[in-house]
Amino acid sequence: MTKKIVPVIMAGGKGTRLWPLSRASAPKQFIQFIGDRTLFQDTLERVSDPAIYEAPIVLTNEEFRFLVAEQARELGCSLKAILLEPVGRNTAPAVAAAARLVSDLHGPDVVMHVLGSDYEIVAGQAYFDSVKKAQQTAELGKLVTFGIEPSEPATGYGYIEGGDSLPTGARTVQRFIEKPPLDRAKDMVATGGFYWNSGMFMLKVSSLMSEMRNYAPEVMRAAEDAVEKAARDLDFIRLDAQAFAKAPNISxxxxxxxxxxxxxxxxxxxxxxxxxxxxxxxxxGNRDEQGNVATSNTTLLNSRNSLVMTHGVHLAVQGMEDVAVIASEDAVYVGHLQESQSVGDIVKLLASLPKTAKLTETHPTSYRPWGGYTSIFNGDRFQVKRIFVTPGKKLSLQKHHHRSEHWIVVKGTAEVTIGENVQMLRENESVYIPLGEVHRLANPGKIMLELIEVQTGSYLGEDDIIRIVDEFGRN
Incomplete structure (x- = not known):
C-alpha cells in the first residue's frame, strides 16, 4: 500500500459564468485566464511532487476527455487514469466511484485528495502545510475538508463553523452554512472560527466508503457497480452508464x-x-498602478480598476472605470465589474436566440485525440480552420460527401494520403482533396504540425465524415 496521497481531480463541470471565454463545451477549468496555464493545468502542477503524491486520477466526461488528455500531455504529466462519467450525477457519486477505483488500484487504506480543477490557489508553504495537516487528520479516519480563512464577508461561498481542536491542528466541524446574506457573513467573519467551504477534501478511502454506505447507500452501490462494469477505451475508463445513472444526483x-x-x-x-x-x-489578478488587470494584446488609456482580456483581436480601452472587457475569438463582453455575477442573464438571452445560441455552447477551438482545430472564419459555402496535429498522431482515413478541402502547411511536416498516393508536405506547401476522395493526414515529425484548411461545398458540418479506418475506435 502506498504511503503517498492519491490525487483525484474533478474536471467535468460545465459553466458559462466567465463567458465568452468559458462555454458549455469549454468551461473555465480548461481556459487560460492570467498566465500561460489553465486552471486544470495549475491543479495538475499542485499535485506533481512525487514525494507527496501518486499519479493523479481525473474525473471528467465524454465531451472533455481529449481536453484533459491534451492539457496533461502539454505539462508532461502522466495520469494514472481518466475516469469518464456517462451522465452528470453531482459530486457524491463521482467521488464514490473514484474511491472504489483508488481502492482497487492502491488498497482501501490509502488517503485521497479530492480537488476541483477550477480554483485559483497560491500553492506556497501555507498550502502544503494545510495539505500535511489534512493528510495526518485523514489517516486518523476523519473526513477532512479545507476551510479557507475568509479575507472578506463574501456572500458567494458556503461557510463551515469550526468546533473542537484536534491534535493535528484540524478542528471538528460544528456545522455547514449555506451562502449567507451580507449581514450574516459580516457577523461570522467578525466572530472568527468560520471558514469558506473550499470544496476540497482529504479522505481515507475505507473511511469514506464506510460513511457512504451508512448515509448514502444508493450512491455507493451505484458507483461500485459502475466501476465493476466499467470498460477501458484507449487511455480512458468508462463508467457503466446504466449502473451510474441509478445514483442519486447529490453533492x-x-x-x-x-x-x-x-x-x-x-x-x-x-x-x-x-x-x-x-x-x-x-x-x-496582478493589478497595475491604476488598478487594472490586463492581458497582452491590450492597450489602456485613462482607465481604472478594470479587467481587460483578449484571446483574439487587440483591445483598446479608453476612459473606462470598473468595467470588464473580455474578447474571445468570436465574441466580446462589456459590463460593469460589480454586475459580473449576473453575466448568466445575458448568456441565457443569447442561448434563447437561434442566431446566438451557438456562442454559448461551442468554443472556436475543439480538441480531438490527434490534436484539434480552431474555426477562423465561416462564410457561405466555405470555412477556414487552423488544424494542429500532435507529433506521431494521425487522423482517420476518411472521405466527405459534400465538401472538398485545401490544406496549406504553416509549421511542421505533413504526411498526406489521397487515394492510393502518399506524399510529404513541408512548410508553405499545399494540396487539394477533391470531394468524395479518400484521404488522411498524419504528423510523422517531432514538432506540432499546423496547417490552414479551407473547406468549400454545399454542407460543411462536422458530421459529414465517413471514417474508413480510425485508430481511436470512432465510427
Whole structure:
C-alpha cells in the first residue's frame, strides 16, 4: 500500500459564468485566464511532487476527455487514469466511484485528495502545510475538508463553523452554512472560527466508503457497480452508464459531510478563489498602478480598476472605470465589474436566440485525440480552420460527401494520403482533396504540425465524415 496521497481531480463541470471565454463545451477549468496555464493545468502542477503524491486520477466526461488528455500531455504529466462519467450525477457519486477505483488500484487504506480543477490557489508553504495537516487528520479516519480563512464577508461561498481542536491542528466541524446574506457573513467573519467551504477534501478511502454506505447507500452501490462494469477505451475508463445513472444526483456535502459525526476542517490561510465571476478574476489578478488587470494584446488609456482580456483581436480601452472587457475569438463582453455575477442573464438571452445560441455552447477551438482545430472564419459555402496535429498522431482515413478541402502547411511536416498516393508536405506547401476522395493526414515529425484548411461545398458540418479506418475506435 502506498504511503503517498492519491490525487483525484474533478474536471467535468460545465459553466458559462466567465463567458465568452468559458462555454458549455469549454468551461473555465480548461481556459487560460492570467498566465500561460489553465486552471486544470495549475491543479495538475499542485499535485506533481512525487514525494507527496501518486499519479493523479481525473474525473471528467465524454465531451472533455481529449481536453484533459491534451492539457496533461502539454505539462508532461502522466495520469494514472481518466475516469469518464456517462451522465452528470453531482459530486457524491463521482467521488464514490473514484474511491472504489483508488481502492482497487492502491488498497482501501490509502488517503485521497479530492480537488476541483477550477480554483485559483497560491500553492506556497501555507498550502502544503494545510495539505500535511489534512493528510495526518485523514489517516486518523476523519473526513477532512479545507476551510479557507475568509479575507472578506463574501456572500458567494458556503461557510463551515469550526468546533473542537484536534491534535493535528484540524478542528471538528460544528456545522455547514449555506451562502449567507451580507449581514450574516459580516457577523461570522467578525466572530472568527468560520471558514469558506473550499470544496476540497482529504479522505481515507475505507473511511469514506464506510460513511457512504451508512448515509448514502444508493450512491455507493451505484458507483461500485459502475466501476465493476466499467470498460477501458484507449487511455480512458468508462463508467457503466446504466449502473451510474441509478445514483442519486447529490453533492458530497449533502450526502455525507453534513450528516457524519466524523467530519473535520483544516483552517487554511492560503489564497483561494473559485473564480466564479469576472470580478473574482480581477481580484485574483496582478493589478497595475491604476488598478487594472490586463492581458497582452491590450492597450489602456485613462482607465481604472478594470479587467481587460483578449484571446483574439487587440483591445483598446479608453476612459473606462470598473468595467470588464473580455474578447474571445468570436465574441466580446462589456459590463460593469460589480454586475459580473449576473453575466448568466445575458448568456441565457443569447442561448434563447437561434442566431446566438451557438456562442454559448461551442468554443472556436475543439480538441480531438490527434490534436484539434480552431474555426477562423465561416462564410457561405466555405470555412477556414487552423488544424494542429500532435507529433506521431494521425487522423482517420476518411472521405466527405459534400465538401472538398485545401490544406496549406504553416509549421511542421505533413504526411498526406489521397487515394492510393502518399506524399510529404513541408512548410508553405499545399494540396487539394477533391470531394468524395479518400484521404488522411498524419504528423510523422517531432514538432506540432499546423496547417490552414479551407473547406468549400454545399454542407460543411462536422458530421459529414465517413471514417474508413480510425485508430481511436470512432465510427
Amino acid at each position: 458530497i456535502d449533502y450526502a455525507i459531510m453534513e450528516k457524519t459525526t466524523n467530519a473535520a476542517v483544516v483552517p487554511s490561510p492560503f489564497k483561494w478563489s473559485d473564480l466564479g465571476s469576472w470580478d473574482a478574476v480581477w481580484k485574483a
